[in-house]
Amino acid sequence: MADKSICRIGIFYDGSYFAYPRRYFYHKRNLGWLSFKPFHSLIESYIRTKEQGYTDYRIVYASWTQGMFTSSEANEHQLRSDRNLQQDLMHAGIETEYLPNSASNREKGVDVALAIGALQIGLEGKMDIAVLVTGDADLVPLARALKKQGIRVMAVYFEYEDGEDRSFINERLLSMCNYSLNINSLENDKDFKIGFKALFRKPDDFTDEKNGAKYRA
Numbered sequence: 001m002a003d004k005s006i007c008r009i010g011i012f013y014d015g016s017y018f019a020y021p022r023r024y025f026y027h028k029r030n031l032g033w034l035s036f037k038p039f040h041s042l043i044e045s046y047i048r049t050k051e052q053g054y055t056d057y058r059i060v061y062a063s064w065t066q067g068m069f070t071s072s073e074a075n076e077h078q079l080r081s082d083r084n085l086q087q088d089l090m091h092a093g094i095e096t097e098y099l100p101n102s103a104s105n106r107e108k109g110v111d112v113a114l115a116i117g118a119l120q121i122g123l124e125g126k127m128d129i130a131v132l133v134t135g136d137a138d139l140v141p142l143a144r145a146l147k148k149q150g151i152r153v154m155a156v157y158f159e160y161e162d163g164e165d166r167s168f169i170n171e172r173l174l175s176m177c178n179y180s181l182n183i184n185s186l187e188n189d190k191d192f193k194i195g196f197k198a199l200f201r202k203p204d205d206f207t208d209e210k211n212g213a214k215y216r217a
Contacts, residue, residue, distance in 0.1 A: 007058070
């Protein structure tokens with residue numbers, strides 16, 4: 001029997017959506033890499049302010065869904081970046097599902113795969129709150145279906161515009177969710193700005209002993 005004192009949180013990443021702000025904060029803002037473990041801690045803390053009656057708030061399941069280039073289509077930098085990301089996801093306990101990109105190198109079926117995974121966890125009764133890290137309107141039916149099962153839905157998103165760099169969430173998805181969290185808004189929030197700052201880490205450089213090259217860990 002599930003421990004009702006624990007608020008069980010499932011988090012479902014639209015990988016490509018999350019990748020853009022990750023690069024933005026690192027390259028444009030020079031804050032460092034947006035890291036998963038403090039990101040999860042921040043979400044748990046935020047949900048604590050919205051949900052009452054629990055003694056603990058814990059992410060019990062996390063998944064990452066994204067399209068992927070074949071090795072022949074990706075350059076060396078992309079392959080190394082993909083491996084670094086996979087290491088980060090693995091260390092954070094996030095399950096991954098990759099789908100092959102279409103012939104035009106566009107993602108295909110990512111929203112469907114994410115929705116199936118989230119619904120499966122929801123129907124198995126393994127979570128109280130589903131966190132969708134995305135801005136995609138295609139996931140409105142998922143939010144509606146989860147709510148029909150008595151699962152509260154929270155949208156976690158990034159909202160910024162800086163030259164060609166921009167991120168947002170679809171208004172229909174936003175209105176369908178029980179809760180929402182704009183990560184950028186926390187930067188100057190007196191209750192969460194310390195948590196926002198803790199999201200980022202400066203990467204260490206390691207030396208490849210074989211060829212002396214530097215690369216990001």
